[in-house]
Amino acid sequence: MRSPRQCGGVVARVAALGIATVGLWVTAAACDPQTRYRVLTTFVDGVPPYDEWLNPKPEPPRKREPVPVRYTQRAAALKIGAQPSLQTFFSGARPAADKVTAYAELVAMLPKDVADALDWDAALQQGLIAPATSLTPGESGLQDADMEVDLKGPMPVKFAHAPHTKWLACENCHTDIFEMAAGTAEITMDDLNGGKYCGVCHGKVAFETTACARCHPDMGQ
């Protein structure tokens, strides 16, 4: 920064003097409350009367807004165990997994598959989770089916309906994703990874397409 002397001229000297005076005034204001009040009212609007400003009334405690919780904390805030409505819907004893509030905790609790990922099927079979199959209590929304479909090709698959029908009703897959007649779809791994056919669920909410041996027994891992 250039000094006033470098600028030269009377204007600069007057300006420097002015700035210095204001500076001194403001500095002095740090000591004396009356001066500080004068400085404050000069520069700021809406200052309360002097007495009130000098001895401010204690503010009533503010009611705090609920703080939004982060995703990782949110599940804890759900207080699953304290939901009267869901407890009414599920009248019987419920598995411990119901109360889990973080996905990592669930993964640690439930069985793993060949790819070391959460094995939902095993969890269901072992009764570690007990999802209802219908919104009408006591009614099943699922239909049993156990036929197996041989998917032919270089990497054959024996598709088993049975584990699927523990989760899904016929209309979940047929006929939007697969025709009813077996063998009508030509399925590639690229299709799956692109979210078609099995890839509508597998790789998203069902086990990953990298868990090869769960479909291709020849590729034992």
Place this chain on the structure above:
Amino acid sequence: MSCHRWSPRAAACVVMTVAVLCGVTRLATAEPAPGDLTLKRTGDDGPQGHVATVFPHWRHRLFFTCNVCHPSLFPMKGGDTAITMDEIEEGKFCGTCHNGKIAWGVSITTCVRCHAEQ
């Protein structure tokens, strides 16, 4: 004489930058669970509007099999259903269960259960 002391403004700048970086890192490390759906917000209620919600698919399948919600309430291929609070309150979509009868109902006290800062 050179003077290299921190000005209050520069110090505040550094503090803010560190805070923002911390926030970004925390966001980036908050790993979503498989099947979590971030519902895009299209509302125009501005900065006062509700924050977007992440639907935790895994929590729901602890309680219900796939067929309960799919495909009658939501198509199997997820993420394209436009949902409004009005529709939920009318008992559609999430409101099929989140009505205080099957699961907790939507009300002013339950907003943050879904509309939580991510």
